[in-house]
């Protein structure tokens with residue numbers, strides 16, 4: 427579904443990603459991306475969704491080389507991205523903004539998405555006034571509208587407690603499984619990733635360090651040395 431080949435991204439003289447390969451194809455499975463600060467995780471998502479042109483390498487989607495395709499083309503063709511900062515309109519109610527985006531994208535599954543993200547009891551509240559953890563769920567719900575084939579999420583747990591992040595990831599695991607979508611999620615909270623992701627990729631200093639199941643990653647000596655340390 428999403429295949430990244432030899433991807434490098436430079437910011438001026440800084441090499442943020444160096445020759446990274448990644449193959450994400452399992453429908454219904456959360457694919458986590460972890461790694462230390464500055465490892466290149468957000469840059470990888472930016473390159474995948476078209477916000478950042480790579481210096482070298484290819485992004486393939488359903489077999490097609492889409493490296494030069496625009497963000498809008500990718501979105502029209504089923505790639506959706508949520509951000510570290512919630513993108514909701516604070517003055518609208520949760521219902522108003524979900525309905526607005528659903529109508530714009532012609533998606534009639536709003537009730538399913540509301541149920542999956544457990545938003546039923548917040549629909550008539552102003553989005554800017556609900557708890558931050560619920561705002562993050564609204565943000566993911568917005569990214570889900572338009573029937574994406576692939577959902578790219580950048581730290582959906584940012585700003586949440588460990589318990590809230592785990593709860594959010596449990597929702598994500600359920601919805602990805604139920605909707606059979608391919609989902610890539612960048613996250614700092616490794617325990618939530620290990621608990622809910624089926625596959626995990628580790629980046630370090632712009633390089634691909636390892637990809638495997640949570641059990642494989644936990645015992646990978648390179649990952650332990652570079653990132654997990656004694657927490658593994």
Ligand SMILES: Nc1ncnc2c1ncn2[C@@H]1O[C@H](COP(=O)(O)OP(=O)(O)OP(=O)(O)O)[C@@H](O)[C@H]1O
Pocket residue numbers: 437440442461462463464465466467468469470
């Ligand atoms: N717009 C930019 N201009 C210049 N350098 C950037 C830019 N964005 C990121 N970088 C640098 O590129 C490297 C990779 O950054 P990136 O944000 O992709 O890493 P990350 O793994 O997502 O980090 P974090 O976990 O802290 O969010 C870092 O050294 C960062 O400082």
